[in-house]
Amino acid sequence: xxxxxxxxxxxxxxxxxxxxxxxxxxxxxxxxxxxxxxxxxxxxxxxxxxxxxxxxxxxxxxxxxxxxxxxxxxxxxxxxxxxxxxxxxxxxxxxxxxxxxxxxxxxxxxxxxxxxxxxxxxxxxxxxxxxxxxxxxxxxxxxxxxxxxxxxxxxxxxxxxxxxxxxxxxxxxxxxxxxxxxxxxxxxxxxxxxxxxxxxxxxxxxxxxxxxxxxxxxxxxxxxxxxxxxxxxxxxxxxxxxxxxxxxxxxxxxxxxxxxxxxxxxxxxxxxxxxxxxxxxxxxxxxxxxxxxxxxxxxxxxxxxxxxxxxxxxxxxxxxxxxxxxxxxxxxxxxxxxxxxxxxxxxxxxxx
Numbered sequence: 219x220x221x222x223x224x225x226x227x228x229x230x231x232x233x234x235x236x237x238x239x240x241x242x243x244x245x246x247x248x249x250x251x252x253x254x255x256x257x258x259x260x261x262x263x264x265x266x267x268x269x270x271x272x273x274x275x276x277x278x279x280x281x282x283x284x285x286x287x288x289x290x291x292x293x294x295x296x297x298x299x300x301x302x303x304x305x306x307x308x309x310x311x312x313x314x315x316x317x318x319x320x321x322x323x324x325x326x327x328x329x330x331x332x333x334x335x336x337x338x339x340x341x342x343x344x345x346x347x348x349x350x351x352x353x354x355x356x357x358x359x360x361x362x363x364x365x366x367x368x369x370x371x372x373x374x375x376x377x378x379x380x381x382x383x384x385x386x387x388x389x390x391x392x393x394x395x396x397x398x399x400x401x402x403x404x405x406x407x408x409x410x411x412x413x414x415x416x417x418x419x420x421x422x423x424x425x426x427x428x429x430x431x432x433x434x435x436x437x438x439x440x441x442x443x444x445x446x447x448x449x450x451x452x453x454x455x456x457x458x459x460x461x462x463x464x465x466x467x468x469x470x471x472x473x474x475x476x477x478x479x480x481x482x483x484x485x486x487x488x489x490x491x492x493x494x495x496x497x498x499x500x501x502x503x504x505x506x507x508x509x510x511x512x513x514x515x516x517x518x519x520x521x522x523x524x525x526x527x528x529x530x531x532x533x534x535x536x537x538x539x540x541x542x543x544x545x546x547x548x549x550x551x552x553x554x555x556x557x558x559x560x561x562x563x564x565x566x567x568x569x570x
Contacts, residue, residue, distance in 0.1 A: 269410065271331045276415040280325055280408040281312050289320040292398060296350055296358060299394060314404040320346075323395040323406060329387055334413035337393070339379040342472025343402035345487070347379045352391035364399075365472075365487060369480040376420075377472025382413070401487060427473060434464040455504035459497055466493035488537060495533035502526050 269283055285306035287299060294302075299322050306324050314321070329335065339347060347364040363372050363379045374380045397404065411419075438460035445453035468474040469489040479485055502522050506512065511519035 268326045268328065270328045271335055271410065273331045273333060276412050278410040280410050281406065284309055284323045284325055284406060284408060286406065287322040289322060292320040296394060309406060312406045314406065317404050320396060320398040321404065321406060323408065324392045326392040327387060328389045335383045336411045336413055336416050337381045337383055338409040338411055338416065340407050340409060341405040342377045344397055344399045346398040348396040349381055350394040351384065352388040354386045354388060356391065365475060366483055368483055369475055377476040427471065431464055431468060434460055452504060452507040455500050455507055459500035459504055462493045462497035462500060466490055466497055469493060491536055495529050498529050499526055
């Protein structure tokens, strides 16, 4: 009996060590992506709302040159917006939070480059993206994209809205972009890339994301094997948490929609919230089993069970009422939900 307890304690200590090392590695990788992988952009020196493309520039951040018009009703069309061109104003921030309003962006592009250029909106969680490109005859071509439409309908299959700019782009007419979203944060970032540079950068970016996701998958499979051999529920709860967190993270980047469920835009709209709440529930169950709160601390155990009930109710409520105001109200439940996962990594001596 003493030998079995010692073995179990050793297994728990090794499990805690692996969790701590994994979290440290994840933090280092994310810091590397922020500091190293993010491309350096060139800023425009033209008048506000105008950008010039040249062969010497590989990436161009168009966001500082955007002017915007808010449409609180969400009913304005292109013709109505063009009649209100004088009401467009520069943006003071490009993260507008959760809002019911639609936003129209405007930018004029002067192409002095002989290479192919891409218009890129690095926001995979935007529900509706309409892009209006001026043609040689002064008419506009409308491209509709966003996460509410099947990804196969996009001109370029990518997790973000990406569009190849035409060679005969009218330089005296602006490009208009309409954005609307409900279950996610409104972001108005716009980039311009040379096509070859864009492909090279995202090949490296996808490789790093594959490595990180592979580490999570390997960690989950390792703990799944431990569960199959040892038959302790703490491992299966941890496996379910790892896989929910992995797919939640991939869904947030748009990679889940691109590679795993491209035929299901309806599921894609609720995937992040569903996987986030599922991950929170499994991390609470893992905490209960790991710390054996039902036996050692009944009061804390009841609190954890109450947290699970709150998460289930919150998840159903958010699905039934996805308005931005309600999502803002429920945001603290998402943040607090992951806190129970912290104690097991910090107090291994109490769990042993």
